[in-house]
Amino acid sequence: MTLELEPPAALELFGDRIGVARAFAANLAEQGEERGLIGPLELPRLWSRHILNCAIVAPLLRPGVVGDVGSGAGLPGLVLAIARPDVSFVLIEPMERRVAWLNEQVAELGLDNVSVVRARAEEARLEEPLDQVTARAVSAFRKLLPLTAPLLRDGGELVLMKGAAAPAEVEAAGKEIRKYKVHDIEVLTLGEGVLSEVTRVIRASVR
Numbered sequence: 001m002t003l004e005l006e007p008p009a010a011l012e013l014f015g016d017r018i019g020v021a022r023a024f025a026a027n028l029a030e031q032g033e034e035r036g037l038i039g040p041l042e043l044p045r046l047w048s049r050h051i052l053n054c055a056i057v058a059p060l061l062r063p064g065v066v067g068d069v070g071s072g073a074g075l076p077g078l079v080l081a082i083a084r085p086d087v088s089f090v091l092i093e094p095m096e097r098r099v100a101w102l103n104e105q106v107a108e109l110g111l112d113n114v115s116v117v118r119a120r121a122e123e124a125r126l127e128e129p130l131d132q133v134t135a136r137a138v139s140a141f142r143k144l145l146p147l148t149a150p151l152l153r154d155g156g157e158l159v160l161m162k163g164a165a166a167p168a169e170v171e172a173a174g175k176e177i178r179k180y181k182v183h184d185i186e187v188l189t190l191g192e193g194v195l196s197e198v199t200r201v202i203r204a205s206v207r
Ligand SMILES: C[S@@+](CC[C@H](N)C(=O)[O-])C[C@H]1O[C@@H](n2cnc3c(N)ncnc32)[C@H](O)[C@@H]1O
Pocket: 069, 070, 071, 072, 073, 074, 075, 076, 092, 093, 094, 095, 098, 119, 120, 121, 122, 135, 136, 137, 138, 147
């Protein structure tokens, strides 16, 4: 299966970081399936469904420290670190093979704004509380809150990538929303008119 041609939106979203994004896409296309990072059907939609779907979130990040819980192949963590060199990233991933991949990519792509922590999020011991936390395809909002909210500083923000069920996931999380003092919850739809598939984000403040 061949790699999807780079969509025109890639240049728009990555600007002068496009060369680094292309290098990451090429590495993922070459090794992703063999290393168990992406499924066999993902190559023809690597840019549109995965890389750009993550890059569209970049403008929501603020200068500071952002944690990405369950980075896996580097989605969205590495993609956001490429798009936002002004932001520091901590990628939190428990699986050894995936951590090895993430560290290799950080070195090869020359990303000096990324550190990788091998841990389950609920056991991670970070140097400092985070300003924002991202996650994609890790679990439903209700189960994601105990993994992500405790990592944030007071007033920190969740930026969680979700599917079309995002509003229902928020509805189902009443107990956890109260427990973790989550407020100002909004479901954003990003990428309309830019991406072939829109991205949904649950954005919320904590404490
Ligand atoms: C389905 S993959 C998604 C990976 C990537 N975020 C993506 O969108 O392609 C879920 C990832 O979450 C990680 N994970 C599972 N439980 C976790 C936990 N408690 N803390 C941190 N990461 C976790 C897994 O090891 C895996 O890499």
